[in-house]
Amino acid sequence: MILCAGRNETFDFAKPIGVGLIESAISLTKLILEEKPAFLFFVGTAGSYGNHQPFDLVYSHSAANIELCFLQNRCYTPLQNIVDVEKVHVSRGTIYPSPIVNSSNYITTDTTFANNMIEKNIELENMEFFSVVSVANHFHIPCSGLFVVTNYCDENAHLDFIHNHAQAKELITLHVEKNMKI
Template structure:
């Protein structure tokens, strides 16, 4: 499954899930929760009519319910469906996507090239205040793919609801080992981690994180979207 932030980062091949850490977390979680249920219900409705007679016949020798109960189940498939859902959680989870691919733009902290494509399975949520020891966090804020064979360990994406425009701070982020800045990626990996779904990101650099960050982003954004589309085609992902 391919997703993007949305708003001005919309692709015909990607589902928009929300800009920033909060909207991405809420919408992706809601989507993943609803998707398997909808898929399971659709399949169950198709199969139920054909299977219920055979199932009841097979269970008849062991039945403890009355004939009235059996007729009630036939007349009320939703009740029977609820029972099956509670008894077969694995069948629901199997409908989740096998992999989540996030595509979007990103800002470079120090090194790299504008409009170049980068891949990553590692993200952090480190705010500027932490760089200057003005804050701390009691929660884990790093998801690092230390043993990934497909993605460089050094390609770490930092996510925040705020865009870095101070070059000095950008260099400090780079000194910590963070390479790119993207608003949503940490949320994507965090949600995917909770659902136990493999996930990674594909990014096109639009700017450096300095005083010209927004101007350069606007100038390069259309070309970045084109590059991302071409890259996914070369990878046979779309």
């Protein structure tokens, strides 16, 4: 089953699950219970903390939910805040490690924060992927994600996202149609 966020990031070949951590977790759980998919493939855009350039295509099987206060040592969590897909098998074997994609209901606009994320080996930002991996693991469904970078996580993040979003969606569509034969 191919998934996407929704709202302004939809694709004809993907089922929208909502924007952010909560909408995506609720909608994906409902979809899994109703349709019982064997595999989940999330496609979407991402911001780069600095290791990837706009329009890079990045596959991932790892997600995080790291907030600013955690990087500043001003909070803690009893929850697991970095998750890997339980098992991922592709034609060339199991893929590990993969870039970690951070998910939050907020968009990073500060390069200091972005640099701190890179220091923690977290490379990208997408609002839904942590929910996707967490829900998939709960139901023991293999999954992966494909992201096209739209922007760096800096003061221009929103403007660059808006400027690059349509082209990033086209790249996702071309890549999925070519490689998944939909």
